[in-house]
Amino acid sequence: MTVTTRRVKTGCEGLDEITRGGLLEGSATLVEGSAGTGKSTLALQFIMQGVKEGEHGIVFTFEQYPEQYYDCANELGWDLRSLQNEGKLQIIFTTPEEFLDEIDDPEGKLAKIVAERNTKRMVLDSITHFEKLSKDIGHLRSIETEIVNGVKREGMTAIFLKENSNVLGKWDVSMNKIPFIVDTYILLRYLEMESEIKRCMMVLKMRGSDHDKDIREYKIEKGGLQVGEKFTGVSGIFLGTGIQVRPAKAVR
Ligand SMILES: Nc1ncnc2c1ncn2[C@@H]1O[C@H](COP(=O)(O)OP(=O)(O)OP(=O)(O)O)[C@@H](O)[C@H]1O
Ligand SMILES: [Mg+2]
Known part of the structure; x- marks a missing residue:
């Protein structure tokens, strides 16, 4: 399956604006962010947009507590259990090992x-x-490539979430090779500004399409991530500490 120019709406209006209409059908996207930045929320928003459009979605999670996963989604206004019972989506709690077996098998489950x-x-x-499967960077990269290729073979538009253990400040990306494998790379970051922690989103790459280079503030609410305007008059956001260099415009 090749990436087409048809756009797949993410359900996050602001992100669809930044990407000039949504993700490319059949593409693989990496969403990287520190703990609690809203990675799972954005991913579920994307799956829920599919439900709205009558497109079946599947979530593989390696979290150990299904109850907690469903409860968090409930807080955001999504009853995943009911939608699963209706056959509109599927949440699969599994292990990296089992997932790899499945993705390898074109005739598997x-x-x-x-x-x-x-x-x-x-x-x-x-x-x-998947990082626990190998300490060897080369081997890990081949596992990650296998995953991305396996998902593309199935013709799906995919979002991969990646945790970053740095909360603020410079990010350690020495082990991070996945951005090179995927088509689109989105960062969700915390930002310290005027004694407040804000959240910001940026798209760093998008193969096959232009995209906005803005760094936008977002909030998490019922229904998912709500993206506002870009930060203006601030520098140093990429480092996690924004310094006001001229008066900011109000965030809508
Ligand atoms: N209904 C809600 N209203 C406002 N904020 C919410 C709501 N539900 C969740 N949040 C916020 O979303 C954050 C968690 O979002 P999410 O679980 O998507 O993050 P994550 O990046 O996947 O986290 P982790 O790295 O732990 O998996 C919470 O810390 C909370 O601040
Ligand atoms: Mg999460």
Whole structure:
């Protein structure tokens, strides 16, 4: 399956604006952010947009507590259990090892679900869990490439989540090779400004499309991430500490 120019709306209006209409169909996107920045929320927003459009979505999660996963989604206004019972989406709690077995097998369980349901959207929450499978950077990269290629083979538009253990300040990205493998790379970051922690979103790369280079503030509310205007008059955001260099415009 190749990446087409058809756009897949993410359900996050601001992100669709930044990406000039949404993700490219069949593409792989990495969303990287520190703990609590809203990675899972954005990913579920993308799956819920699929539900709205009648497109089946599948979430693989390696979190150990299904109850907590469903409860967090409930807080955001999404009853995943009911939607799952209605066959509109599927949440699969599994292990990295099992997932790899499945993605490797073009006739396995995953391929079967995708074929039966005509699954269009997939989320992996999170790809960070695969890091425990190998300490060798080269081997890890081949595992990650296998995952991205496997998902593309199934023809889905995919979002991979990646945890970053740095909260503020410079990010340690020495082990981070996935951005090179994926088509689109989105960062969710905390920003310290005037004794307040804000959240900001930026798209760093998007193969096959232009995108806005703005760094935008967002808030998490019922329904997901609400993206505002770009920060103006601030510098140093990329380092996690914004310094006001001229008066800011109000965030809508
Ligand atoms: N209904 C809500 N209203 C406002 N904020 C909310 C709501 N539900 C969740 N949040 C915020 O979302 C944050 C967590 O979002 P989410 O679980 O998507 O983050 P994450 O990046 O996936 O976190 P982790 O790294 O722990 O997996 C919470 O810390 C909380 O601040
Ligand atoms: Mg999460």
